[in-house]
Amino acid sequence: MKYYFYLLSLILVSNFGFAxxxxxxxxxxxNIQVADLNDGKSVYLVYYRQHKxxxxxxxxFWTRAVKRKTENGKTLIEVYQSWEDKDSIVHTAKSLCDAQTFKPLFHESWWKVRGKNSTSVYNYETKQATIDGNDALKDTSTKGKQLMVGFLKAADAYHLNWHLDLEVFSIxxxxFHKTYAIPFYEAGYKEPENIFYTVSGEDQLTGNDNQPIACWVLTHESPGNKEIFWISKKTKEVLKLEQEVNGKMYRYKIKLGFSD
Structure with a gap:
């Protein structure tokens, strides 16, 4: 009997190590699977809690519209985002990506908090960038120079738009138990870098009519930040995010079942 339990313990340890x-x-x-990206409009409910x-x-409410289009003979994927709070639009973004690789070609964004005329435009094909109508490459400040160095590095390298993370996770x-090094870059910030996400498990969410939805669980951790994404195995869509910020606040994104 002791020998049986000894063998059992070895098996459990071995399986745990493998897992x-x-x-x-x-x-x-x-290896990016752009064909898996769904066209159409999605709406996410985003909110915070002080504790669970x-x-x-x-x-x-975040609306994201994905469509494939052709411009100047080139097939593109356009993602348009509009974020609303209780009474106004607070952010919009238009992103164009290569339809085969999802490499960013263009990104334009506006934030209400920065003012009515505050728009940033980044064109990776022409290596041009403007912020509030001004040529960002002519910004001689230390911060401005650093940001433009990052932009030019991104223009010359394969990367993925971090502002489209929900779409990237779908492709x-x-x-199971794979870690993905994603070369993310957020327009106007530091240069591209590999951000690591791990499929840490599987789970089921309950959908309409109490239907079970099989999901991959994708996790990411950095100092003061832990993110858990539930991604449908069938449709490849991100259905839910639970994010813990500094152990003091939680942020959630929930994909709504219908959009207007």
């Missing part, structure tokens, strides 16, 4: 092993997949134009049982606060070659 914990995670191979890293570096995302590139050859607290009242929802800072509620917003990853997801598999």
């Amino acid at each position: 914990q092993k995670s191979d890293t997949v570096y995302i590139n134009p050859k 049982e607290a009242t929802r606060t800072m509620t917003q 990853l070659p997801l598999s």
Whole structure:
């Protein structure tokens, strides 16, 4: 009997070790699965909680519209975002990506908090950038120079638009216990870098009519930040995010079942 339990313990330890092993997949134009991206409009409910049982606060609705189009003989994917709070639009963004690799070609954004005429435009093909109508490449401040160095590096390298993270997660070659190094870049910030996300498990969410939805669980952690995404195995859509910020606040994104 002791020998049986000894063998059982070895098996359990062995299986646990195997389950914990995670191979890293570096995302590139050859393994990104752009064909899996769904066209159409999605709406996400976004809100915060002070703790998991607290009242929802800072509620917003994020609309994201994906469509494939052709411009100047080139097939593109356009993603348009509009974020609303309780009484106004607070952010819009238009992003164009290569239809085969999802590499960013153009990104234009506006934020209400920065003012009515505050628009940033980044054209990766022409290597031009404007902020509030001014040529960003002529910004001689230390910060301005650093940001433009990052932009020019991004223009010359394969990267993915971090502002389109929900769409990017839909086109990853997801598999159990794989870690994905995604070359993310947020327009106007530091240069591209690999951000690591791991498929840490599987789970089920309950959809309309109490239908179970099989999901991959994708996780990411950095100092003061932990994110857990639920991604439908069938449709590849991100259905839910739960984010813990500094152990003091939680942010949620929930994909709504219908959009107007």
